Amino acid sequence: MSRPSQPKLTATDHNGVSVIQSQAHAASSSLPAAVAGLQQVPQLVPANPSTGGGKALAPSKMKKPPADKDSEEYRQRRERNNLAVKKSRMRSKQKAMDTQQRVNELKEENERLEAKIKLLSKELSVLKDLFLEHAHNLADNVQPPAGAEGSSPAPNSTSTNGQ
Amino acid sequence: MSRPSQPKLTATDHNGVSVIQSQAHAASSSLPAAVAGLQQVPQLVPANPSTGGGKALAPSKMKKPPADKDSEEYRQRRERNNLAVKKSRMRSKQKAMDTQQRVNELKEENERLEAKIKLLSKELSVLKDLFLEHAHNLADNVQPPAGAEGSSPAPNSTSTNGQ
DNA sequence: GAGCATTGCGCAATTA
DNA sequence: ATAATTGCGCAATGCT
Structure with missing residues (x-):
């Protein structure tokens, strides 16, 4: 059954970010086709204020340039x-299967053991x-050794012991 | 050294539109901030041409509208x-953990069984x-009833059973 | 700090 | 048509 109508709870509000995806790297392999089209959008690179004058010596927390999409290095990093990612996911999947x-x-082993x-x-x-x-027999005709014989009817009691 | 551009031009079959999402949703938990200020203009909702008149009655094989990104229905579908996807992934992960x-x-059980x-x-x-x-004792002073002569060592067979 | 590894997320194509 | 899966790229973050 499907959920006919769900009162939209939790509007999964993720970040309200405008995402501009543009990709155009070589198809790694095995893509039927239909690679979603992406194209470059004129993204305005924020004019880098550069080091005007006041250079705050901030040891940390420096704003990262939004990674210029055009940058050669950017594409390189992305590709890497x-x-x-691919590798990691493959490993992950493999592990799951393993x-x-x-x-x-283990289940088999268990059965064998059982x-x-x-x-x-x-x-x-x-x-x-x-x-x-x-034990019963002995108890019945408890006869010291040497000349032990005679009648020993001893109705055997088939007592089944439990476990 | 520079990476020669891929001979592979971005020949996107169809649908070569970049995605520009501008969501004004409430920011949610997660990403602290660092959201690049990418504001997109509100797109005007296309006046629905409505049903003019010529309606091709294609029984099957109708081209799928490239999914107008602006379409209200599109956004809705995406969100759904x-x-x-989120649900599926959660389940997947849960399953893996299980x-x-x-x-x-099973490993514990195995140890117990062993x-x-x-x-x-x-x-x-x-x-x-x-x-x-x-058995040895008996063999030693085994006295077969009625005239037993000579010793009958009776080679005991210490047969160890196999499993 | 460079660099790979993980992980959450959205998109789109398939499958059920 | 809808929901569930799946492959993929992006970006943030974790780990060396």
């Missing part, structure tokens, strides 16, 4: 970053029963 | 999509040893 796989492996436990438990149970039986 | 957690749980196996094995081993001992 795009690459890094984790999923790990889950499957099966083994079941088996061992069974074996133990059997042995214990045998022991009990012997 | 942005929301959906999976990771699952791995941890410990249990170890314990059971030990128990089994003890019991088996006891059995063997008994």
